[in-house]
Amino acid sequence: MTGTLANRLEDAMTFSPDLRADIDRFWSTIERSAEVGKGRPGGLSRLTLSDDDRTMRDIFVGWCRDAGLQVDIDELGNIFGRRNGTQNDLPPVMIGSHLDTQINGGRFDGIAGVLAGLEVVRVLNDAGHATRRPIVIVDWTNEEGARFSPPMVASGCYVGKYAPAWVKDLVGDDGARFGDELERIGYNGRTNCQAGEIDAYYELHIEQGPILDSERQQVGIVTAGYPSHGMRVQFNGKTAHTGPTPMDLRHNALVAGARWLTAVDDIGWDFAVGDGKATGARLAAWPNKPGILSDSAQAICDVRHPDPATARVMAEKMRRALFESAAKAGCEAVIEDEWFWGGDIFDEEMVAGTREEARRMGFKWRDIQSQAGHDAYFLATHCPTAMIFTPCKGGITHNNEESCEPDDFLAGVNVLLHAVVARADR
Amino acid sequence: MTGTLANRLEDAMTFSPDLRADIDRFWSTIERSAEVGKGRPGGLSRLTLSDDDRTMRDIFVGWCRDAGLQVDIDELGNIFGRRNGTQNDLPPVMIGSHLDTQINGGRFDGIAGVLAGLEVVRVLNDAGHATRRPIVIVDWTNEEGARFSPPMVASGCYVGKYAPAWVKDLVGDDGARFGDELERIGYNGRTNCQAGEIDAYYELHIEQGPILDSERQQVGIVTAGYPSHGMRVQFNGKTAHTGPTPMDLRHNALVAGARWLTAVDDIGWDFAVGDGKATGARLAAWPNKPGILSDSAQAICDVRHPDPATARVMAEKMRRALFESAAKAGCEAVIEDEWFWGGDIFDEEMVAGTREEARRMGFKWRDIQSQAGHDAYFLATHCPTAMIFTPCKGGITHNNEESCEPDDFLAGVNVLLHAVVARADR
Structure with a gap:
């Protein structure tokens, strides 16, 4: 060498x-x-x-x-x-x-x-x-x-x-x-x-x-990584006129989604002390127009918390809020995807x-x-x-x-x- | 002749x-x-x-x-x-x-x-x-x-x-x-x-x-015609990451809109006996994507009731719910259009x-x-x-x-x- x-x-x-x-x-x-x-x-x-x-x-x-x-x-x-x-x-x-x-x-x-x-x-x-x-x-x-x-x-x-x-x-x-x-x-x-x-x-x-x-x-x-649980959801309702349709006959998928995002945001605030976060990130409804109730809405939400057990509780609250929101709007909720990170x-x-x-x-x-x-x-x-x-x-x-x-x-x-x-x- | x-x-x-x-x-x-x-x-x-x-x-x-x-x-x-x-x-x-x-x-x-x-x-x-x-x-x-x-x-x-x-x-x-x-x-x-x-x-x-x-x-x-009051609203927030951004630093225009639609739907149910109706008809946010808080959302809601005085009360509740929803989400609400029919x-x-x-x-x-x-x-x-x-x-x-x-x-x-x-x- x-x-x-x-x-x-x-x-x-x-x-x-x-x-x-x-x-x-x-x-x-x-x-x-x-x-x-x-x-x-x-x-x-x-x-x-x-x-x-x-x-x-x-x-x-x-x-x-x-x-x-x-x-x-x-x-x-x-x-x-x-x-x-x-x-x-x-x-x-x-x-x-x-x-x-x-x-x-x-x-x-x-x-x-x-x-x-x-x-x-x-x-x-x-x-x-x-x-x-x-x-x-x-x-x-x-x-x-x-x-x-x-x-x-x-x-x-x-x-x-x-x-x-x-x-x-x-x-x-x-x-x-x-x-x-x-x-x-x-x-x-x-x-x-x-x-x-x-x-x-x-x-x-x-x-x-x-x-x-x-x-x-x-x-x-x-x-x-912060344990993070997320869901992509499809809400199914029925189009109808926004005027004459009585509240109890409505199946407005947009409202189902809005209720879920609101509930998830509430979860975020409930766990904010302790550094929990919850996000309503997406809500896309169809037809999403004045004069007509929407028969379809896609929504994406997630929750995050540094403590895995707390994150699981938040995730379960998010899931229950989903079905409660759908029920309040007379709609069906289909979970299309779920994920966990961290x-x-x-x-x-x-x-x-x-x-x-x-x-x-x-x-x-x-x-x-x-x-x-x-x-x-x-x-x-x-x-x-x-x-x-x-x-x-x-x-x-x-x-x-x-x-x-x-x-x-x-x-x-x-x-x-x-x-x-x-x-x-x- | x-x-x-x-x-x-x-x-x-x-x-x-x-x-x-x-x-x-x-x-x-x-x-x-x-x-x-x-x-x-x-x-x-x-x-x-x-x-x-x-x-x-x-x-x-x-x-x-x-x-x-x-x-x-x-x-x-x-x-x-x-x-x-x-x-x-x-x-x-x-x-x-x-x-x-x-x-x-x-x-x-x-x-x-x-x-x-x-x-x-x-x-x-x-x-x-x-x-x-x-x-x-x-x-x-x-x-x-x-x-x-x-x-x-x-x-x-x-x-x-x-x-x-x-x-x-x-x-x-x-x-x-x-x-x-x-x-x-x-x-x-x-x-x-x-x-x-x-x-x-x-x-x-x-x-x-x-x-x-x-x-x-x-x-x-x-x-x-049923007296009908409607509003088209622009919510202004700020984009940010859905993960690390603490709840108290968020300005998610999508959530502001979701809260308003939810509140308006609640008004509809509160006045359903008596044939009142309230509709969250449209919510279009931007970017409206997972991973990012939306800095912009347009929403359209209306309320209707056969009695003009009751319709006015519903309209005022819808208006107050608007600013309350925006405040809860840390966003600004701008009323772009208002209408009355009937x-x-x-x-x-x-x-x-x-x-x-x-x-x-x-x-x-x-x-x-x-x-x-x-x-x-x-x-x-x-x-x-x-x-x-x-x-x-x-x-x-x-x-x-x-x-x-x-x-x-x-x-x-x-x-x-x-x-x-x-x-x-x-």
Whole structure:
């Protein structure tokens, strides 16, 4: 073995604990992304599988290729950028999030997680460090569910929760079909949407809550997800004239839905002390016009609470309120979908690892629970998973006023970098 | 004067009280109309200014011309078919209703009234009877408001309630503009939408309630309209994530709307004994998606009661519930439109005249109040007006199961015929 080769191998084997991500470089990718699919002032409206989504995907794929990654796109448009390690038969360490946004979304939600993965790869490239295991960065399709409901379908499919054909047949409020739009923007890839063995999955995300910001913490070590129970419901009634139809002969599906949303909001207030939340998020009735009672309404509600037992009680109250609301309006209620997220789903060793990196680098950190749904929740059903939260101003999110500064990512991106490399090199 | 001319003049001056409408002929026009713009089984979905509306208008105009009527179309697409009398400088007697339907509408609502007017003209033609005053039959554009809200805009404009330009700028849920659609179907006429002097306005309509059917009455003499108060409201909130946003920091416009509809429905039940009604008819929120709180919602509610003082109390409760609902959801409420219909708006002499014709011809009749809004309500602000109700099965309406038999129209159409001729000949 020549000295040069030995040096090269040594470089490949060690990764200096003093190396840091280039936050300016990371920020420049955030700013480039913020130019694609602008929404209300300062925000983004980059709905999944739209023209703007395609433009952003093209940019991201270009960045991946420039970084020497091997790009694969699966049948649901998930984009994987793979950086080989020294032992490529080992399962990879994965870093992912999403580049799509809500219709009135911000510039950081999801996006920061994908681009933090890109920054990790770029730092490794600059350092000339080959990790032992491969690293794969991912952009998951349709995390938001803002165009095609439910959310997180593509990561869900990846871990076997949904069937690809079912996902492709989803139809948005705009009448477009998921599969058709995927093909239209040219991101219907050839590989199956099916996870192989994965060593670990990391996701960095803005907190989407006010805790880190209000406590001036630099990074949140996510220990669990708020247990969250949700339902999508169809109410069936009967159209009739709004004028002469007596109250006791009415079957107004819109009123059934309104009553349910009201009852669920009441549940939220009843459990607000203790940090419970309940949301009436959607109510879409038909014909939904003056002069006629609606015979159909679709509604989506959910409840969340940090304590699993309390969350279960809230969920049961939501369920009973459903049938009570339907009965009061003389309508039928059909539960079309139910879901549960959260709980102690994250990998203790990985969580401890991220915490240790935050401590080692001297960042102000705290343990925190995640309150929103994330692709990481699905990945956690398949492989060891951890999340890292970064602060956002006032916790404002899903709003064009979502706001972060470059410094807000200093701790999170570096914790991600060192946690990933440690994991990939072990 | 030759004997022949004298005979002809005599014919023109008298109209036998024994003449009757040809209900089979009338029914054949109902059946022809029922082929245009079919909806759910048995029903119609003939939205105003749609292609189907154009087809039906073309048929109606053809029937008018075949009956020798002079057809005029005004700038809002109202179709007038005029049959001259012997003194054409006198204000006409008008018979009108509408040929458009709800999105899940029936085959009789409105349509029967327009085609009853046509039948009156046909009987007069067969009898060779020239009335003293001209008779004008009318199809009013967009009575239903099912595509362009509010309803009855074209009759409202005709009597000076709305400006033509305002009506033309109405935009439907499908994004179409009233004026553009009117032009597209070729019914943007040249005459101003502005009423001249009118001697009397008659409107025959199916009851849209169960009273005549359940009592086996053949015809309803409409004495008044239920006082009806309505509001269109805009709720303004703020988008945010449904997960982490604490209950006390939420401004969910969808929940504000749901609370208001629920409260209004409660008002309806509180006044149901006494025949009060209250309706949450529309709630359209944005973005109205899982994962995000809505920052905008439009809602439409109304209350109706036969007693004007009680209707006022219900209206005030509806108004207070509005601000209470908005406050509970941390939102702003803006009243965009308010309306009042009904009361003692019909002409006593005309009402007595229709009652007398029903009695004379031996039909089973009763006095009845109208509970729905009708073009006649606007006409009543401009000229003496009366309405005639015909039975419909179970009072089912604004539904494809709306159902009538030819016999249900025997009394109504003949009362209309003789009341109109008596009025026009006086």
